[in-house]
Amino acid sequence: MNQFQYVRPSKPKAAIDARAKDQNSQFIAGGTNLLDLMKRGVMNPERLIDISRLPLDKLERENNTFRIGSMALNATVADDKQVLEKLPLLAQALNAGASAQLRNMATIGGNMLQRTRCPYFYDTALPCNKREPGSGCGALEGYNRMHAIFGFSDKCIAVHPSDMSVALVALDATVLVSGPKGDRRIPFGELHRLPGDMPQKDTTLEPGELITAVEVPEGPFTKNVHYLKVRERASYAFALVSVAAALQLENNIIKDARLAMGGVAHKPWRLTEAEKSLVGKPATEATFQAAAAIAMQGAKAFKHNAYKLKLGPNAIVQALKNATNVA
């Protein structure tokens, strides 16, 4: 690992100042992804700004909204009784990610900012526009079985790796940010961006902006929810495809629906049209199949990930069945 300077400001404002002043600096909180990337030489910050002890770890609930501090640990939120009761989809998604050890280290803010696990991004000997803009995309014509089927560009076909983010986009969360120009709120669906011509930019955050919290409305999705993660072993692996499904049922008729996918795009992929198709229909496999077909419209595979075109809709149907106990 390259040498770096280490500072630990005691106030968010000092941390933001330090970050804004120095382009070669990075915030560090849990460090579970950043240190991994630094050891491999993928990221080489000259200064780390330790934000892990900033007073941003509270979990509050008021006006039917959860406000989760960005420094709250993944495990703390996943085990919180109120989260389990009111936001079970979020708890399931958190527990689907990483391992018990990593969930004890990783923060909520860090989880949403983790980088792609595309092997070309990780291997500094290979081309990657995200790591080194202009060097090319190794995955485009390379080994691309983990890669995107939606929203990619010819510059980058990597996918966003977070499970938690898939649940948060489905639940209409809002990201609270403080920066050199003040505070702002970002709808979760607008935090991550598609690669386009600038795959080096994962999010819409401005330089120096610090995520302070995420707000999640309670909503009616307390019972019929399921986070389905398909991976190559039973636990502790990144998703090939994942689905966050949440339904509000009345006499088996769907009153409201939320659906999002992970492992398919450069950002957590909300399926708004498929959601609309579910509303007003009975919770049956036929309804779910129709929604899955809508969800997959526009999907396009590469040489090694065509299986996702079949796994995707199957996972959507299975997640909806699990959420509703339809056999």
Add this chain to the structure above:
Amino acid sequence: MADSTPDSKPENPECGHNATRRQFLKQSSVLTALAFTPGPVVQAAAAEWDEKIAAPFEKVGLKLAVNGKNYKLSVEPRVTLLDLLREQLHLTGTKKGCDYGQCGACTVHVDGKRVNSCLALAVMQDGREITTIEGLAKGDDLHPMQEAFIKHDGFQCGYCTPGQIMSAVACIREGKADSEGEIREFMSGNICRCGAYPNIVAAIQEVKTGGQKV
């Protein structure tokens, strides 16, 4: 590398082995800076982030309690908790497997929580309590989980075992060991390439159902 001085004052940073002129100059500037600042870089930065003071520092002071023993240490910021434990404190029970947070061999407890020590910077653990595999037994009396691993043959080559045991103890303390399925899920961060998983699960289940205090 840095110096470890259990239960004593930090050593003079000039006294390292293989000191070069460059190191000496840098360390001198550290001492000069120390002369007009109250404490290490952490405190300087905490009070009011000031680049001029923080810039020359290469080593940072930190206090840790490891297995009940207090240490005052001085480390480069890039030293991981794992390397600090193994290379400076010579607590080599904690293993370096992958060094990327993928195998769990480096699992230790920080303030009671299990973590991957390979992905934790030592400097970020300032003031915390660390428990390693060496801190689990009470003298010659093995921890119940250690006994159970022996009884159930919960290992073959043994390299992952310290991490498995630290994780297993935490798994029970967290209340995530109520069924075989739950144990397998919440132990998934510890890889055993010998494949001793059925025996590891059996050991955890015995300790859990035995009701001993872990």
